[in-house]
Amino acid sequence: MIKNKKNKGSLYSRSQGALHSKGEYIIFIDSDDLVLRDGIYNSYNYMEKYSLSMIQFNTIFIRRENTSLCNRYYHYSEIIRQPILSHIFFYNEQTKKGDELNTALWDKILRRDLVRNALNFIGKDYLNKNIKIENDVILLFSLFQNAESYQYINETGYIYIRNNNDSITNTWIKSNSSNLIIHSLFLNIKFLFEKSRNTYLDKLLCVYKLEQSFKRYFPCFKKAKNEYKFIIYVLGLLLKSPFISYSDKINISNINISISHIMLLQS
Numbered sequence: 001m002i003k004n005k006k007n008k009g010s011l012y013s014r015s016q017g018a019l020h021s022k023g024e025y026i027i028f029i030d031s032d033d034l035v036l037r038d039g040i041y042n043s044y045n046y047m048e049k050y051s052l053s054m055i056q057f058n059t060i061f062i063r064r065e066n067t068s069l070c071n072r073y074y075h076y077s078e079i080i081r082q083p084i085l086s087h088i089f090f091y092n093e094q095t096k097k098g099d100e101l102n103t104a105l106w107d108k109i110l111r112r113d114l115v116r117n118a119l120n121f122i123g124k125d126y127l128n129k130n131i132k133i134e135n136d137v138i139l140l141f142s143l144f145q146n147a148e149s150y151q152y153i154n155e156t157g158y159i160y161i162r163n164n165n166d167s168i169t170n171t172w173i174k175s176n177s178s179n180l181i182i183h184s185l186f187l188n189i190k191f192l193f194e195k196s197r198n199t200y201l202d203k204l205l206c207v208y209k210l211e212q213s214f215k216r217y218f219p220c221f222k223k224a225k226n227e228y229k230f231i232i233y234v235l236g237l238l239l240k241s242p243f244i245s246y247s248d249k250i251n252i253s254n255i256n257i258s259i260s261h262i263m264l265l266q267s
Contacts, residue, residue, distance in 0.1 A: 009132035011139055014105075018115040026115050028105045032161050039157030043109055046153050050079065053114045053147040057157035059107045080150045085141070086201055105136050107158050110143065118142035126191060131184045137209065138188055145195070178223035185213045186227070186234045193237055203243040207252065210238065214255050221262050228263045232256070 002016050018026055025044065029035060039057050047055045119127070121142045144150070189209050196202035214221070235256050239249055 009130060009135060011131065011135040012127055014139065015119050015127055018112065018119060021112055024112055026110045026112050027108070030106055030160075033106065034159040034161070036157050036159065039155040040109070042155045043153050043157055046151075046155075047109055050149075050151070052079065052149045052151055053111050054108055054143065054150040056108045056150070056152045057155045059104070059158045059160050060156060061160045061162060063162055078151070081148065083197065083202075084144045084147055084150050085196075085205070104160075105140055106160065114143060114147055117146045121146055121195070122191075126187075129187065131187065133181055133184050134188055134213065135184070138191055141192060141195070141205070178220040179226050181217055181220045182224040182227045183230060185217060186231055189213070190234045190237065193234075193241070198243050200243050200245060203238075203241055204248065206238060207244060207248045210235075210255065211251065214258075221259060225263075228259075231259055235259075 002013075002020055014028055025047070027035070027040070043055050043057045046052075118139060119142075122138060126138070189206055192209060193203065193206045196205060235252060238244055238252050239256075244252075
């Protein structure tokens with residue numbers, strides 16, 4: 001068993017598990033969830049047959065009270081090759097926004113060498129920053145950037161058990177960790193911006209992440225007091241990028257104005 005001397009977050013713990021692993025494949029499982037043997041076994045066999053870097057299976061979502069939430073299924077079935085992100089995250093012409101089709105680590109089987117390449121892509125500097133929130137997207141993004149092939153298989157292999165009242169996210173929002181949350185979020189956005197390819201689609205992921213984080217963690221902005229300069233710096237990167245559209249820059253500017261207003265009220 002590998003045990004950290006202090007809590008360094010899920011990404012660091014997953015990286016240590018991957019670096020010490022002996023098997024050829026890796027699955028990340030949350031402590032309170034369940035895996036389904038047949039779905040995993042069939043997915044593994046399919047992965048072996050076609051020599052895939054990553055494979056994704058279906059997930060059943062339930063609440064801890066055994067209330068069914070929904071099932072997660074995906075519509076693509078062909079083997080996807082680079083650039084994989086273009087198939088996972090795309091621009092929706094109807095909503096005029098980015099659509100995220102895939103955000104989880106736990107519904108996939110990954111080759112061990114792919115995980116290690118993704119960790120090298122992330123780098124020790126980020127891994128050692130002790131970021132404890134919203135860092136699954138960093139590992140997932142890095143996996144997509146380094147995988148040679150990726151496919152969805154119509155097998156159900158995972159049961160995700162959700163307990164909203166006791167989630168880490170809600171606990172952090174209610175605590176006095178607002179500055180740490182905000183810093184972590186914008187550090188992640190900066191990482192995605194700098195590591196993504198210089199195309200509009202790849203940079204759109206940064207805008208999407210910014211918009212989702214601003215909505216989800218809005219209460220934290222009201223409490224944060226020390227991160228304004230870093231926020232403005234990261235927003236400036238997005239606003240100056242030639243790979244982000246004019247309409248998305250308007251959205252970023254509106255978020256910038258909202259944050260500036262919040263910070264002004266705090267002063």
